[in-house]
Amino acid sequence: MPDQQGDGPLPSGVIQLYDNYLPSLEPGSYDVAVTCGMTGVDTGDYFQPVTQGFEVRAPQFFLDARDVGEMYPPSDSNGEYGSVLPSLVLNQRVLPWERLAGDGQPKTVPWLALLTLGPDDVVMDSGAGPTGLRTSTVAQFLTPEDGVVKPAIDPPGVDPDVLAATMQSILLPTATFQALAPRLDELRYLTHVRQTDTAAQADSNGADDGWYAIVWSNRFPDSSLVNGAGTRNLACLVSLEGLTSYLPSAPSQEQEQQPAGIQLAVLTSWTFVSNPAAAENFADLVEGFVTQESGDPDNLLPRIPLPDNPPASAALDRLRQGYLPLTFHTPVGEQTFAWYRGPFTPTVAQPLPNPSRSGTADDGAHWRSSSQVTIYLPDQGVFDHSYAAAFETGRSIALSDRAFALALLNARRHAYTQLARIGDRLSTGRFDAAPLSELTDRHTHRRQFAAHVNAGLGDDLRQTFARLPGGTTTPRTPRPDRRRPDPVEETRALLGRDDVREMLAQQVSDRLDQVTDWLAELALLHNVPFNHLVPDARLLPVESIRFFHIDQSWIDVLLDGALSIAVHSSRDAALQAAWRAPLLAAVQAKTGQVRARRRRRPDLAVPTAGDPAPASAGLLIRSALIAGWPGLVVDADDGATAILRMDILSPDVLLVLFDAVPQTVSLSEPWHGLRFGVEDGDVIQLRKPDGTPLGQTFPATGGFSQYLRAPEGQPAERVIDLDQLVTALGQTPVGDSIGPALLATQMVQAPERLTFAPATTLGGADQ
Known part of the structure; x- marks a missing residue:
């Protein structure tokens, strides 16, 4: 790694490879000694040295699940992987070099390796599980056994908590290892x-966003067909610490007598089936989204499948618009059905009418209850509860969040305190011409009295008090005869003043910052139950993608429902109406910052102030693609249309929301999880160090199989002889200084990228 690295994320589509990332300190115990003194002063033994001990720890026998990223081939997948070298992404870039492989070994030698094992490579006995893995404590693993080599690690040097922890291991015959x-x-x-x-990917689990360590195997999977099915392979990330003396030596060296077996600590593992007849790779899965729907673009919209040539009816129109008939229990106990549709619609939704009772445009008008947005269809005799459910959903989510509810209530109390102070002072008749700043200041009376004294009235007041006889009571100054209006009417009158509205708008930014942050996340449907978004599995079947518009009225009612938890009276409703416009403006402006804040990446912020509404469209994917490629790259219009939200909701479901309706959407394999292997024709494509293709294949003749350790049928079949390969590559235009990064550049297979677009956009047949 170079000493100096560029700050911030890389540009989109750019990838940089480095040979390694070496830690500053190796695992172990350290002491820091601090001494202090004064120049030119003899302090004797006054300043004593201070020593502080600390310990550096690193994984040794197992990994945190958060450190493990993409694996290829995907876990439990079934595909044509005969030309692929299994690989694993680690979310901690320093992890492979945190420990020394053995005493005297350089730091550049990693302490772990990825082994690809076939069905006959593992010792299967009573202590092994179905895949050959053994589960035990670390202490049990380190206990010596006859005929079995174990890592040269002294148990007393291992932390007691680690010795008692559970780990996995695998036993291989020494010759196989x-x-x-x-x-x-x-x-x-x-x-x-x-x-x-990683801007076009879901949240990164790495400690440093965008930085990863990659470990790849030196062996191709076993792709033998057994009874028409492929072969199950086991990929194991194993520790080589304390075992370097048992690693294979150069072919010319003679091997001494070796023990029967070697037991290795397995840090993580997964299985996959390599089947030449299977079709479960990236391209096949994505293309299957379209072929499964018979190539009809309308079938990629979120609505339940319809029968062929159905008769025209009002119910059919509703189904085409994405509605579902759901069971509805009326308040009087009858059971019927009602229409429901979530915020994801196959067509642009018709906006709700203005909630103002007068029907006039009113920026402060808001929905006050779910009854207001319950729609009755008299021609069908059926209710539409889509927006009523949205209101109650927002209300329920807000009530479940104590911090949000308290922040909203405290802001309302402060606003009422200010309005009460303004009303009290206006009722005296002495502040009619006073600016709002004087009406809200707690010390206005004191300042007015001081102003009178400073204006020269102080002597007159003292003379007046001096002439008063003892015991005389000064008559009270008469106040103007002014009645205090009804509190609700007074509040409405105050809220009708422009300066009061400006004051409340300022409070939105001063006191409602936590509220608007929370509402911005809710506007992007965070914390909304998934069955409210997709109420029926037929809307998102297995191995499918669905593109949708977003019903902004559904989002507006959802927010009104959340804000309704503090509305209990007509006075509350009046304040809510005054607050609504600046509140929603702040929410809309913050919607584009939600993803940036959650990812801690300010560069992901999207300008969302003003019209149109922030989130306009999106897509849902339910597929093994998400589990196999959790770093899936999604971009719209080549990055021109911004992503407001991109989250993996479950192991096989991905949700993406865009700030506009895109013309094209592309799905790509993750750049940090590029697979390794050979291309068609048993060759690799040579590239310059910057990744530019040289236009040559390697090897020129004979095929890549000539760089395997042993011919087919031998124990070491499908294992690459890296020494021989690196030597041969050094004689090509690639250059003779081949390190890990440059070798990986040559072995990387071209990533897949598929684009969804109208036929007129890409040209030719339907895409």
Whole structure:
């Protein structure tokens, strides 16, 4: 790694590879000694040295699940992987070099490796599970066994908590291990670091967003067909700490007598089936979204499947608009059905009428209850509860969040205190011409009295008090005969003043910042139950993608429902009406900052102030694609249309919201999880260090299989001889200084990218 790296994320589509990322300190115990003194002064032994101990820890026998990212081939997948080298993304870029592989080994040699194992490679006995993995405590794993080599790690040197923890291990025959494991001088080539841009991906789990360590295997999977099915392979990330003396040596060296088996600590593992006849790779899964729907674009919209050539009816129109008939229990106990549609619609939704009772435009008008947005269809005799459900959903979510409710209530109390103070002073008749700042200031009376004294009235007051006889009571100054209006009418009158409205608008930014942050997340449907968004599984079947518009009226009613928790009287409703316009303006402006704040990436902020509404369209994917490629890259109009939200809601469901209706949407394999292997024709494409193709394939003749350790049928079949490969690549235009990053550049397979667009956009047949 270079000493100096560029600040901030990389531009979209750019990826940088580095040989390694070395930690500053190795695991162990350290002491920091601090001494203090004064120049030119003899302090004797007054200043004593102070020593503080600390410990640096690193994973050793197991990994935190958050440190493990994408794996390829995907876990539990079934695909054509015979030309692919399994690989694993680690979310901690320093992890492969946090420990030393062995005493005297350089820091650039990683302490772990990724092994690809076939069904016959693992010792299967009573202590092994279905895949050959063994579960035990760390202490049990380190306990010596006859005929089994274990890592040269002294148990007393391991923390007691770690010794008692549960881990997994695997037992391999020594001959198998030495046939499959990389040689000591090959280890460094199988691990490198990548920096990529993650703006078009869901949230990153890495400690440093955009930085990852990549470990790849030196062995191709077993793709043998058994009874028409493929072969299940096991990929294991194993620790080589304390085992370097048992790694295979160069072919010319003679091997000494070795024990029967070697037991390795397994940090993480997964299985996959390599089947030449299967079709479960990235391209097949994405193309399946369209082929499953018979290539009809209308079938990619969120609505339940309709029968062929159905008779025209009002119910059919509703189904085409994305509505569902759901069971409805009336207040009197009858059971019928009502229409429901969530915020995701197949067509542009008709906006709700203005909630003002007068029917005139009113920026402060708001929905006060779910009854107001319950729609009755008299021609069908059926209710539409879509917006009523949205109101109650917003209300329920707000009531469940104590911090939001208290912030909203406290802001209302402060506003009422200000309005009461203004009303009290206006009722005296002495502040009619006073500016609002004097009406709201607690010390206005004191300042007015001081002003009278400073104006020269002080002597007259003293003379007047001096002439008063003892015990005389000064008559009270008469006040203007003015009756205090009804509190509700007084509040409405005050809220009708422009200066009072400006004061309340200022309070939105001063006191309602927490409220508007919360509402901005709600406007992007965070915390909304998924069955309110997709009420029926038929709207999002397995292995499908659905594109949708967003019903902004549904979002508006959702927000009104959340704000209704503090509306209990007509006075509350009046304040809510005065607050609504500046409140929603602040929410709309913050909607584009939600993803940036959650990702801690200010560069992801999107300008959303003004019209149109922030979130206009989006997509949902339910597929094995999400589990297999959690770093899936999604971009709209080549990045011109911004992403407001992109979240993996479950292992196989992805939600993306855009700030406009895109013309094209592309799905790409994650850049930080690029797969390794050979291309069609048993060759690789040579590239310059900057990734530019050289226009040449390697090898020129004979195929890539000539760089395997042993021919087919031998124990080491499908294992790359990296020493031989690196030497041969050094004689090509790639250059002779080949390190881990440059080797990875040559072995990377071209990533898949598929685009959804109207036929007129891409040209030719339907896309």
